[in-house]
Amino acid sequence: MSEREQLLSLIQKYADGVATADEVAWLQSRLRDDHGSRRLFREYMELDAALERAAAFQNRAAAPRPSVDQRLAAPSLRQFASLRQLASTVVAMAIFGLVAFTLGWFAREYPLGWPAADGEGNRLADVSAADRRGLPHAPLSASRDFSTSPSAADNAAAGTAFDRAGSDFDGSQAAAAGRPVRSGAVGGNAAGTDAANEVAVGSRTVGSRTVGSHTAGSHTAGSHTVGSHTAGSHLVGGRAAGTEGAAGGQGTGNGGNADKGPFGAGNTGARSSRSVGPSMPSPFNRALNAASSAAARLTAATVAVVTRDVGAQWGPGAGPADDSLVPGTYDLREGTVEVAFRSGAKAVLVGPARLDVHDASHVSLNTGRVRVTVPEGPDEGSFRVDTPTSRLADAGTEYGVEVQPSGCSLVQVYEGELSASAKVESRWQPEQPIGEGRALRFGDGMEEVPFWPERFVQLLPGPEAPEGRGSLPYNRSRYRSITVGAAPSNLVIDGDLSDWNLSHRIRAACEPPYSEHYYLEGTLLYDRDHLYVGAHVGDPHPLRGKISPLEHANRHGMGGAVSLRISTDRQAGWPLRAENVVARLGRPAGPQDVSDKLAFVVMWYYAPSQLSCLHLRYGMDMHSLKVNPEGYRGAFRADANGRGYTLEYAIPWKLLNAADDPPRAGDELGFMFLTHWSDADGKKWQGQLIDVTDPDEHGFNFERAATWGKAIYQSPAPSSPSQSSPPSLPSSP
Amino acid sequence: MEPGEEQRHRRFLPLFTAHEASVHGFVRSLVPQREDAAEVMQRVAIVLWEKFGEFDEGRDFRKWACGVARFEVLAYWRDKARDRHVFDETLLWTLAEEAVEDSRGESRRAALETCLEKLPAWQREVVLAAYAPGARIHQLAAKRGQTPMSLYKLLHRIRLALLDCIGRTLEAEGNR
Numbered sequence: 061m062s063e064r065e066q067l068l069s070l071i072q073k074y075a076d077g078v079a080t081a082d083e084v085a086w087l088q089s090r091l092r093d094d095h096g097s098r099r100l101f102r103e104y105m106e107l108d109a110a111l112e113r114a115a116a117f118q119n120r121a122a123a124p125r126p127s128v129d130q131r132l133a134a135p136s137l138r139q140f141a142s143l144r145q146l147a148s149t150v151v152a153m154a155i156f157g158l159v160a161f162t163l164g165w166f167a168r169e170y171p172l173g174w175p176a177a178d179g180e181g182n183r184l185a186d187v188s189a190a191d192r193r194g195l196p197h198a199p200l201s202a203s204r205d206f207s208t209s210p211s212a213a214d215n216a217a218a219g220t221a222f223d224r225a226g227s228d229f230d231g232s233q234a235a236a237a238g239r240p241v242r243s244g245a246v247g248g249n250a251a252g253t254d255a256a257n258e259v260a261v262g263s264r265t266v267g268s269r270t271v272g273s274h275t276a277g278s279h280t281a282g283s284h285t286v287g288s289h290t291a292g293s294h295l296v297g298g299r300a301a302g303t304e305g306a307a308g309g310q311g312t313g314n315g316g317n318a319d320k321g322p323f324g325a326g327n328t329g330a331r332s333s334r335s336v337g338p339s340m341p342s343p344f345n346r347a348l349n350a351a352s353s354a355a356a357r358l359t360a361a362t363v364a365v366v367t368r369d370v371g372a373q374w375g376p377g378a379g380p381a382d383d384s385l386v387p388g389t390y391d392l393r394e395g396t397v398e399v400a401f402r403s404g405a406k407a408v409l410v411g412p413a414r415l416d417v418h419d420a421s422h423v424s425l426n427t428g429r430v431r432v433t434v435p436e437g438p439d440e441g442s443f444r445v446d447t448p449t450s451r452l453a454d455a456g457t458e459y460g461v462e463v464q465p466s467g468c469s470l471v472q473v474y475e476g477e478l479s480a481s482a483k484v485e486s487r488w489q490p491e492q493p494i495g496e497g498r499a500l501r502f503g504d505g506m507e508e509v510p511f512w513p514e515r516f517v518q519l520l521p522g523p524e525a526p527e528g529r530g531s532l533p534y535n536r537s538r539y540r541s542i543t544v545g546a547a548p549s550n551l552v553i554d555g556d557l558s559d560w561n562l563s564h565r566i567r568a569a570c571e572p573p574y575s576e577h578y579y580l581e582g583t584l585l586y587d588r589d590h591l592y593v594g595a596h597v598g599d600p601h602p603l604r605g606k607i608s609p610l611e612h613a614n615r616h617g618m619g620g621a622v623s624l625r626i627s628t629d630r631q632a633g634w635p636l637r638a639e640n641v642v643a644r645l646g647r648p649a650g651p652q653d654v655s656d657k658l659a660f661v662v663m664w665y666y667a668p669s670q671l672s673c674l675h676l677r678y679g680m681d682m683h684s685l686k687v688n689p690e691g692y693r694g695a696f697r698a699d700a701n702g703r704g705y706t707l708e709y710a711i712p713w714k715l716l717n718a719a720d721d722p723p724r725a726g727d728e729l730g731f732m733f734l735t736h737w738s739d740a741d742g743k744k745w746q747g748q749l750i751d752v753t754d755p756d757e758h759g760f761n762f763e764r765a766a767t768w769g770k771a772i773y774q775s776p777a778p779s780s781p782s783q784s785s786p787p788s789l790p791s792s793p
Numbered sequence: 794m795e796p797g798e799e800q801r802h803r804r805f806l807p808l809f810t811a812h813e814a815s816v817h818g819f820v821r822s823l824v825p826q827r828e829d830a831a832e833v834m835q836r837v838a839i840v841l842w843e844k845f846g847e848f849d850e851g852r853d854f855r856k857w858a859c860g861v862a863r864f865e866v867l868a869y870w871r872d873k874a875r876d877r878h879v880f881d882e883t884l885l886w887t888l889a890e891e892a893v894e895d896s897r898g899e900s901r902r903a904a905l906e907t908c909l910e911k912l913p914a915w916q917r918e919v920v921l922a923a924y925a926p927g928a929r930i931h932q933l934a935a936k937r938g939q940t941p942m943s944l945y946k947l948l949h950r951i952r953l954a955l956l957d958c959i960g961r962t963l964e965a966e967g968n969r
Contacts, residue, residue: 068949068953069949072945072948072949072952073945074825075825076930076945076948077825077826077827078945084825084879084880088880088881088884091880091884091888092883092884092887095891098887098888098891099891099895101822101888102888102891102892102895103901103956103959104952104956105818105821105822105823106818106819106821106822106898106901106902107901107905107952107955107956107959108821108827108952109814109817109820109821109822109830110814110818110901110902110905111905111920111921111924111952111955112827112924113814113817114905114906114909114921114924115920115921115922115923115924115925115926115928116924116925116926610922610925612925612926613926613927614926641835642839685926685927687927
């Protein structure tokens with residue numbers, strides 16, 4: 061062996077941490093004496109660091125390829141993110157408004173964690189395919205063990221989530237939701253009303269502008285006798301889209317969506333069990349109880365009202381006055397509005413669009429896109445949409461129409477059946493039925509085109525998009541706790557929750573315009589040995605995840621995932637005081653900070669291998685990564701309509717380091733749900749939702765466990781625990 | 794956050810991002826354990842941000858950052874002083890001085906990209922698997938049906954090949 065080889069072999073042992081003390085001493089003497097040896101040593105060690113970074117960020121197939129420096133540097137954003145958060149958090153306690161801006165800016169400029177990296181092809185994952193073939197059902201840990209201490213980047217980026225970073229910047233929403241407004245919140249927003257308890261009050265104060273509150277008097281429209289209507293939801297500066305229905309979701313008109321209950325409802329609020337169903341009556345038919353409101357602004361001529369408004373800009377003189385639509389021409393230059401017609405139909409209009417409103421059940425779309433939902437029922441009539449090349453009439457249908465610049469119309473039917481007439485050589489043809497799952501282009505005549513589920517869906521804009529929220533959650537936390545019921549003994553982990561008791565299910569949805577397609581319905585059950593997680597997730601791109609369990613731990617949720625932060629530490633109780641290195645501000649870690657009984661759990665689907673994956677890390681330092689460990693069971697199942705999925709997991713308490721002392725009835729322990737969505741390819745993180753939080757605590761969920769909400773463990777039901785009458789879970793509310 | 798603070802932040806982040814790989818390489822060359830190096834880096838990031846006000850923006854950020862990082866490394870070494878597996882402080886300072894003055898790290902990292910591509914696919918896969926976060930040599934070795942020691946040796950050979958390749962690449966560039 062040459063001298064150089066000898067030296068290199070010593071350096072290798074040193075770099076790999078396997079050198080003996082003698083070898084280190086020997087290496088030291090060599091390095092002390094010789095400049096050339098030191099240079100070789102330096103280059104070797106630097107290569108070691110560079111390889112580490114390359115392996116952690118191994119999307120090498122990306123095109124156009126960034127330089128290696130850019131790619132190698134990218135994790136730094138995640139790593140550094142915690143500092144920004146630290147700085148922001150500290151100030152957040154004093155200046156909410158400014159912080160909202162700052163965080164928004166940070167999130168846009170420097171998304172962290174999962175959002176930071178973009179997912180491209182990954183060789184390692186390909187390599188591992190051979191391994192997986194040999195292990196059809198085996199967890200991947202059989203072929204590979206990931207347990208080790210995390211890198212600093214892991215640590216800092218672990219959360220990937222501003223827990224409720226966005227949730228404080230609009231004090232009025234907190235107020236309207238019955239949550240306390242902290243003093244010093246955004247000026248002019250201290251709308252002290254506890255609107256959650258008021259029926260049919262949709263007004264919200266945003267900044268100094270009051271919006272909302274439309275109460276209609278009685279109207280007669282054709283054969284429909286309707287009452288007044290309350291429209292709750294309104295634009296809040298485009299990005300901070302409003303939580304409509306601050307006026308107590310179930311009681312008021314919100315376009316038939318069930319995702320706007322009052323904050324704090326659920327397990328700690330007035331309603332212990334929330335009914336979430338598709339059977340919301342139409343706004344007009346529902347708002348009779350508000351008929352006495354003196355705030356009535358709608359006139360008899362009003363045929364529809366704007367029930368949501370996200371960044372809408374109307375052409376001069378071509379917008380609704382007071383959100384009330386009378387027959388006429390409307391020119392939506394940009395943004396999105398949801399319009400509830402007196403006939404019961406609901407239309408989501410995406411600008412730029414021109415719409416002629418003829419009456420409460422007939423419109424013409426001249427340009428733009430609209431999604432129409434027409435409820436089915438004895439009181440509901442048909443709703444008609446004309447385009448230059450088609451006439452569409454329906455009842456009990458949901459469909460989308462786009463009038464393309466070419467003048468062609470594209471129609472896609474999601475539910476029910478549509479009657480459509482095409483124009484051939486300027487003559488209208490007899491109506492034909494178009495069934496669910498079909499898409500047609502109407503030009504001169506009509507032709508079948510591929511059905512594309514997300515065609516009319518308002519997709520999350522992604523972390524870089526200026527109109528998006530970056531890494532901030534798209535929802536506003538509504539739950540402080542979740543009740544964990546006793547599991548029946550016969551639970552089958554198959555992605556079908558029909559054998560679950562879903563009475564403690566929580567439902568959290570992203571805010572408009574994303575609320576219909578991005579939501580989480582989560583339930584927890586438990587027994588002596590397991591925690592059971594059941595979740596139905598609204599997702600326009602369900603189960604497309606391409607993030608291999610072999611990829612870097614920070615990427616595991618990027619292809620779409622449901623994650624938990626969970627404590628099994630009864631001694632620590634609630635609220636938790638554990639913090640990560642950044643939140644500790646230089647204080648040394650205490651036992652609570654690195655407790656094995658705090659777990660970060662990521663459940664995701666790896667489509668190429670059809671694997672139901674599980675990622676576990678522990679403590680606020682996120683140590684001891686485990687990927688697909690022995691003992692858990694998981695299953696995913698896509699919704700029949702392609703707009704969501706259900707996951708079902710049984711996670712042994714042992715994996716949460718609580719085998720000896722699992723949670724028992726009466727325990728109240730830290731818990732939080734996080735949901736992550738991806739793009740159509742299942743590679744690029746697009747946005748997230750976080751719920752079950754303590755909204756009174758500041759900071760990020762991965763920095764301060766005090767921000768976690770609470771799981772309340774129930775005693776086992778006395779008899780036939782599950783089969784009594786589980787509420788049906790709508791596949792697409 | 795105060796407006797001035799935010800301004801400072803806007804200037805800091807791009808600099809930090811651009812040079813973080815460099816600083817990591819620097820720290821790693823002075824810290825024997827990968828995990829420890831990551832921890833030191835975490836602290837370095839915090840200190841850099843705190844001290845950014847002292848940074849004269851006409852200067853070389855990398856050098857300044859390495860200078861700051863050196864003290865963090867030193868603190869780490871002092872913690873480990875009883876451990877016979879570390880170098881003495883004099884050598885540490887020498888290594889650090891030389892590393893700060895070495896401005897070729899960027900080019901070496903750029904060359905590494907090309908060189909990784911040139912590796913036979915199976916070698917590239919092995920090396921990236923071994924360096925993947927959380928990977929363990931003995932597990933990977935078992936999976937490959939070899940002993941940890943032989944895997945270390947394989948990795949060593951791959952690293953040497955990469956070092957050679959990087960050297961040749963830079964030489965070729967220098968001659969151009």
